[in-house]
Amino acid sequence: MSTAATPNLLQKLKNGRNVYGTCFTSTGPMWPAVVKRAGLDFVFIDTEHIPLDRADLARMCQIFRALDITPIVRIPEPNPFLACQVIDGGALGVVAPYLESVAQIRELVGATKFRPLKGEKLHNYLNGVEEMSPTLQECITAHNASNICIANIESVPALERLNELLSVPGLDAVFIGPHDLSVSLGLPEQYDHPDFEAAVRSIIHQTRAKGLSIGIHFSLEPERQIKWMKEGVNIVVHSFDVALFSQRLQYDMNIIKKAAGELPNADASASLVV
Secondary structure (H helix, E strand, O other): OOOOOOOOHHHHHHOOOOEEEEEEOOOOOOHHHHHHHOOOOEEEEEOOOOOOOHHHHHHHHHHHHHOOOEEEEEOOOOOHHHHHHHHHOOOOEEEEOOOOOHHHHHHHHHHHHOOOOOHHHHHHHHOOOOOOOHHHHHHHHHHOOOOEEEEEEOOHHHHHOHHHHHOOOOOOEEEEOHHHHHHHOOOOOOOOOHHHHHHHHHHHHHHHHOOOEEEEEEOOOHHHHHHHHOOOOOEEEEEEHHHHHHHHHHHHHHHHHHHOOOOOOOOHHHOOOO
16 A cells, blocks of 8 residues: 555654644544544554454554545564564564563564565574675665654653663654553552652653654543654654543533433543543
8 A cells, every 4th residue: 555645653753743643442434534633643442452353453443544644553463474464464563562572673674674584594683693685675665764662661660771772773762651560569550659650751751862762542531642842752642532422421411410300420520530
């Protein structure tokens, strides 16, 4: 599939621009146009936690690309073959979850930046054992020019060796997984705890110092995104379709019930925060 009509998200990031997106789970054909009207640059499609089959995923990626929205897919595990598979289906960005070693990131780089090379030859190129010919280098670079390689950093071990992980050539960006990071820190869902905030701040600052882009995904109030943008986040992954629908539906129904003299939903206090 040609990417000529697709905005190059990677180039926007390299040019220092912020990019905006949301997590998306619905396979319904009417939803991509809603995302387009919201003016988003990308969608984050999570196959780690969401049950999506390969055909549905490919269909979603192709529709979003046709609308000039970049599909970024999180694969279920750090597996270079799964990364290649989702790119074959139309993904332009790949996120691998829970990365904690240089070898894992190097494999992700190989899958996203060196396709269609695999096996021993790829291993040799990635580890500097063998040098590519100029002809092959030109072909590989052109073939993968728009692909974005993103590492999920969401654990204490990853934080402790972050400088080493971020130094792997070919890595473009980091996504912070706040839930898993909070659990790894022993502070489950305590997103305002000073130690959690210190960890997030450290990841952001180290990532930006390496010249890489960074995002953090929250399904909470927009002010939380703004807070971390002030620290250096330039990939804004705000909420997801189910949370946004739930928030708005609860909010509207509570207004209607109050007008009818009925008690609002017991969860009214959380109606705009999921």
